[in-house]
Amino acid sequence: METLTNGETPDLMANLELMEMLEESIKAREGKRTYSKLKNRDWIESKVLEYLKSSRCTQLEAEKAPQLVERLQGEKKDGFGLTEAETLQVINLMPSESVEIHLMIEDLPSRMTDEKQEELLNFVASFRQPDETENQKKDESEEIIEEMDMDMDIDQRVNGYEEDVQKLEAKSSPS
Structure with a gap:
């Protein structure tokens, strides 16, 4: 890792921008001869792109990102007053739970009320596209819960039958 000694900070890039850049780079190289020295670079780029696509x-x-950034960094009256780094994390992670923004935003309780935090989450959610995999996971988890409920019902019935059998055996056994 390079240590910056001249006081300059590097430009920050959102994961969405990086993903677009990698897609363009990989697409531009398609069909061209790959040199053996660059195979590792190509592999790393493809793995990073694969990860970003699953995030x-x-x-x-991408077209809506400037609106999101403007409000996130805007003054507290109209916006949320986040720093550039905090805004970048919000854009990259698109939080949906309060605990997530507590990890992203420094000293959150003193900077935002609970209502303002909820407003931030709702605002970010308004920019979120419905994710098919998230919907599938939700459907799968609902199916699992239904199966568990059915299993519990069966277990309760079996336990009830076992208790009935024990009562009958107790009545029928000579005392």
């Missing part, structure tokens, strides 16, 4: 950053449309 929450894909839930944000």
Whole structure:
């Protein structure tokens, strides 16, 4: 890792921007001869792209990002007063739970009320596209819960029958 000694900070790039850049780079190289020295680079780029495509950053449309950034960094009256780094984390992770924003925003309780935090989550959610995999996971978990409920009903019935059998055996056994 390079240590910056001249006081300059590097430009920050959102995962969405990086994903678009990698897609363009990989697409530009398609069909061209690959040199053996660059195979590792190509493999790393493809794995990073694969990861980014599976992350929450894909839930944000690139065209809507400037609106989101403007309000996140805006003054507290109209916006949320986040720093550039905090805004970047919100864009990359698209939080949906309060605990997530507590991890992203420094000293959150003193900077935002609970209502303002909820407003932030709702605002971010308004930019989130419905994720098919999230819907599938929700459906799968609902199915699992239904199966568990059915199993519990069966267990309760079996336990009830066992108790009835024990009572009958107790009545029929000579005392």
